[in-house]
Amino acid sequence: MSKLLRKPENAEIKDGVTLVHNVTSENSSLEYVNFKMIDLAPGATYLEELGKQECCIVAVTGKINVTDQEVTFENLGTRETVFEKVPTDSVYVSNDRTFEVVAVSQARVALCYSPSDKQLPTKLISAADNGVEHRGTGNNKRMVHNILPDSDPSANSLLVVEVFTESGNWSSYPPHKHDQDNLPEESFLEETYYHEMNPSQGFVFQRVYTDDRSLDETMTVENGNMVIVPVGYHPVGVPEGYTSYYLNVMAGPTRIWKFYNDPDHEWILKG
Numbered sequence: 394m395s396k397l398l399r400k401p402e403n404a405e406i407k408d409g410v411t412l413v414h415n416v417t418s419e420n421s422s423l424e425y426v427n428f429k430m431i432d433l434a435p436g437a438t439y440l441e442e443l444g445k446q447e448c449c450i451v452a453v454t455g456k457i458n459v460t461d462q463e464v465t466f467e468n469l470g471t472r473e474t475v476f477e478k479v480p481t482d483s484v485y486v487s488n489d490r491t492f493e494v495v496a497v498s499q500a501r502v503a504l505c506y507s508p509s510d511k512q513l514p515t516k517l518i519s520a521a522d523n524g525v526e527h528r529g530t531g532n533n534k535r536m537v538h539n540i541l542p543d544s545d546p547s548a549n550s551l552l553v554v555e556v557f558t559e560s561g562n563w564s565s566y567p568p569h570k571h572d573q574d575n576l577p578e579e580s581f582l583e584e585t586y587y588h589e590m591n592p593s594q595g596f597v598f599q600r601v602y603t604d605d606r607s608l609d610e611t612m613t614v615e616n617g618n619m620v621i622v623p624v625g626y627h628p629v630g631v632p633e634g635y636t637s638y639y640l641n642v643m644a645g646p647t648r649i650w651k652f653y654n655d656p657d658h659e660w661i662l663k664g
C-alpha cells in the first residue's frame with residue numbers, strides 16, 4: 394500500500410473518544426501540516442494544550458461545544474452527514490492555548506494543525522462565513538466550501554477547505570501542484586486529504602506525482618481514507634454513481650495558495 398494512503402486507525406484513546414486518523418510530523422514526511430480526525434460519543438470530551446501550533450476545529454458531522462477556556466461556542470455543527478452538502482461550523486484556536494471539545498451529539502471532528510508562534514484571537518468560523526465556490530466546467534465540476542482560505546487573515550499558516558465532486562467528475566484537476574517556495578509563481582504548501590464517498594462503498598482514484606516521476610502513486614481511495622500530499626500534482630477522479638467529499642488541510646512557509654498547473658494538461662482550461 395502506498396505510504397501516502399492512510400486507512401482509519403479507529404483507536405479508542407479515552408472513554409467515548411476514538412482517534413480515527415492521526416497524521417503527525419513523526420509518522421509522516423509532513424513538517425507543516427498535522428491532522429487528527431476524532432469521533433466523540435454524546436457527552437464525551439477531548440482536551441488539548443497547543444504549543445507552537447494553531448488548530449482549526451471542524452465540526453465535520455454532529456454537534457459540539459468548543460471552548461478555549463475563555464470563550465465557549467455551543468451547538469456547533471450543521472449536518473449529520475457531509476453529503477447534506479451544507480457548510481459547517483469551525484473554530485480557530487491559536488498557539489499556546491488550550492481547547493476542549495464536548496460532544497453534544499455523536500460527532501466526527503477534524504483537528505487541523507499547522508505551525509504558529511504569533512498568538513491570534515480564537516475565532517468562530519460559522520457555516521454562514523464559508524465562501525461557497527462552484528469551480529470547473531464539463532466533467533470537471535466541483536463545489537468548494539472555503540473554511541479557512543488564504544483571503545481570511547484569522548490564521549498564521551493554516552488553510553482549510555472542503556470539496557464535493559459529483560459522479561463522473563474530476564477535481565484537483567487539471568492536475569496542479571504547490572510544492573515550490575517560489576512566489577509569485579508558486580507557493581509551497583503541504584496538503585492532506587480526508588476522503589468520504591456516497592454511497593459509502595464507493596472509491597475514487599487519486600494520483601500523486603511529480604514532473605520527474607520520482608514520485609508517481611495512483612491510489613484507490615475508499616471511504617474514510619486519507620491521502621498525504623507532501624509534493625506533486627494530486628488529481629482526483631470520481632467514478633459514475635458516486636459523490637466524493639474531501640477535507641483539505643494545507644500549510645507551508647507562506648500562507649498563500651498559489652498553485653502551478655501541469656503544463657501537459659493545462660490546455661483543458663482553454664476550452
Ligand SMILES: O=C[C@H](O)[C@@H](O)[C@H](O)CC(=O)O
Pocket residue numbers: 528535537554556563564565566584627641652
Ligand atoms: O490545492 C488544493 C486542493 O488540491 C483542492 O482543494 C483543490 O483545489 C480542489 C479543486 O479545486 O478541485
